[in-house]
Amino acid sequence: MTTPLRIAIAGLGTVGTGVVRLLAENKELIRTRAGRDIEITAICARDKNRDRGLDLGAYDWVDNPQALATRDDIDVVVELIGGSDEPALALTKTAMQNGKSLVTANKAMLAHHGAALAMMADEHTVMLGFEASVAGGIPAIKAIKDGLSANTIRSVYGILNGTCNYILTEMRRTGHDFVGILKQAQEKGYAEADPTFDIGGIDTAHKICLLAALCFGTHPDFDAISITGIEKINAEDIEFAEDFGYRIKLLGIATKDDHGALSVRVEPCLIDQSRPIAAVDDVYNAVLIQSDFAGRTLLTGRGAGQAPTASAVVADIIDIAKGIKLPVFGVAAKHLNTARNAAPEDIYARYYLRFTVQDKPGTIADISAILRDHNVSIKGLIQRSRDEDGGLVPVVMTTHRSRYGDISACATAIAALPAVSDGDPCVLRITDEV
């Protein structure tokens, strides 16, 4: 294969310009590794006149991305427009229908339409590469699809959102509260002006949705994911967690229980400080895969940003240049199963509970009675008294292994006690498995 692979790039934001830059900077090396040249034929973005710090004059500029999908002089379309639906979705479909392979960083589109797109990729014998959509520069998708292909995977855990990990890390380091650190993260460019997708856990959910499909050979099923963000974590939670020997991380989690039921969720979790994944700080991401033969495999690296994401996009392009065409989610789309989902109430774990209570006699006795009545046994308890009697104080406890249904019932009953205030209690799982 000595003819160049001809690509078109749709979307020239941070990642798109990164791909253009990478293909130029490492041109020789990529040619040697791919066995042929990779040439950009056409590019497309909303604003032709924006200064992207790159000379784009050599490439054919196209205003409508759809035009890329049908051109004869393009082998691969690189979709970096983003968004779960149009115009990215139509571009992806039309390109594949026209026999072109597709490379994308679009986790939302794949989380919502992955099953249909995988079917289409198989039908047209094209590759749909999405390494860049999960954990940026970490080759997590290739590790699961290829490196661990001999294994029955039991679980996958990920720190998949750099914004959340940065915020939680800074809260721990500074003792400041969520709102202040979020503002600072926005000023530094580590958080979007509208941070809802990140801090609310949606971005992590898109990513764990795809990892779950890969690990368990199931249709991506975004709607089945239970999602909790980090907005309710306060400085005291971080501090109490430290006192108990834990760190709080927002995890995407997908596990299969002994009966084959799948649980996919996003939630802030307490992780033992001595575990390697607890040391993954700042904007770094991590993916931990537990499998029957390889055991525990932990991958860490830069999960976002121009250069790491471009690295993943171009790795997929190089695969296509080499003639590699693998099923999207590791198995032929027709073999993907629909998962049977575990009931959230049936998840057994240890739990961290924090309530705000009036500092008066009998409150702890009332709380303890509720826990006892639901078969929840307390492992550790911290109550900090204020100077003035009757003020509001936090009560924090960790439990022994319990059923979530029981914990949830306790939390509701405790929140209804007259001495307990301040809205919802904070209930976090302690993740011993990572």
Added chain:
Amino acid sequence: MTTPLRIAIAGLGTVGTGVVRLLAENKELIRTRAGRDIEITAICARDKNRDRGLDLGAYDWVDNPQALATRDDIDVVVELIGGSDEPALALTKTAMQNGKSLVTANKAMLAHHGAALAMMADEHTVMLGFEASVAGGIPAIKAIKDGLSANTIRSVYGILNGTCNYILTEMRRTGHDFVGILKQAQEKGYAEADPTFDIGGIDTAHKICLLAALCFGTHPDFDAISITGIEKINAEDIEFAEDFGYRIKLLGIATKDDHGALSVRVEPCLIDQSRPIAAVDDVYNAVLIQSDFAGRTLLTGRGAGQAPTASAVVADIIDIAKGIKLPVFGVAAKHLNTARNAAPEDIYARYYLRFTVQDKPGTIADISAILRDHNVSIKGLIQRSRDEDGGLVPVVMTTHRSRYGDISACATAIAALPAVSDGDPCVLRITDEV
């Protein structure tokens, strides 16, 4: 492709029996992922009658491994005999010459004959897979060859020998000395009866040799590697390192300097305790790749043992079943370069030095003068006095960034001082880059 892939396994030790077991246990899943069945046609080992805990009656037993290389009913030979030369080498060559792909866990053979074997694989258009030869269950080779294929790699660091990592971890935890922990490791089966290959750094050197070839596109060049084992690390070094904020790990290191010169070495290093790689303990392995676009990518997992190594062997077999045929070291063998090697004296780093000296006035002044005369500046110094005057005490120091040639000259001059005893001083590099 619906015909089964027919494999032969040569060597039925720990890894070989693991491969047989894995192919049976995950048969359905492997068929789905590979798109076809993988069938064992023939097996071969020295002793047919040894109880391996497996029923091998279904497979054709062959006494001479060479016979596997020429049979028409075998597509892939899995070489698990081990050893850098015969019979593994002849089997590998003959199999490839007969158009069969080869999967191996044999790091020694590839470190010594990798360039010639890669050329042969290209010539006969077969795959030579060796994922299992480095870091067991961690898909490090695929990560470099495939996941990071768009990147110019700057360095690769690895904790690549579980025996050494276990010994150093236990020395730290227990405070016991090398010899005692080695004995314990042998009793637990974590160290061989003859542990020279492991503790002397040879095994790590084989592995870093292959990683260097992959990362830098060079011929594997085992003879250019400078190798230091862990035999000279004593309990005091571990303790002093902790006092300075470091942990000692045996690292395989391959770096390219700004002038393109390669340095490949194996040596115990001091690593800042806060770095994630410092937390990789016991028999776990780690591979840290630093590249221009992806940044720092750290992979950790089980580096040896039956199941993790079998996982890597079978991942390569699945690749072959899928029709993937990639160049052995990531680029066509004819494009592999011969590295220009950096002079060891020119490596700049911070250093840790330990001497045993007579506890009498003037010794530190003499040592300090030698360091000053060689432009080496001291960052930290610990001298512990014993009760009795004139006894032997350790003097330990860390330096600012210095040239190794200067450090080496200092060590020689200091060792020659009348007050300094106990043979060679201990000189370790402090690795700030991991």
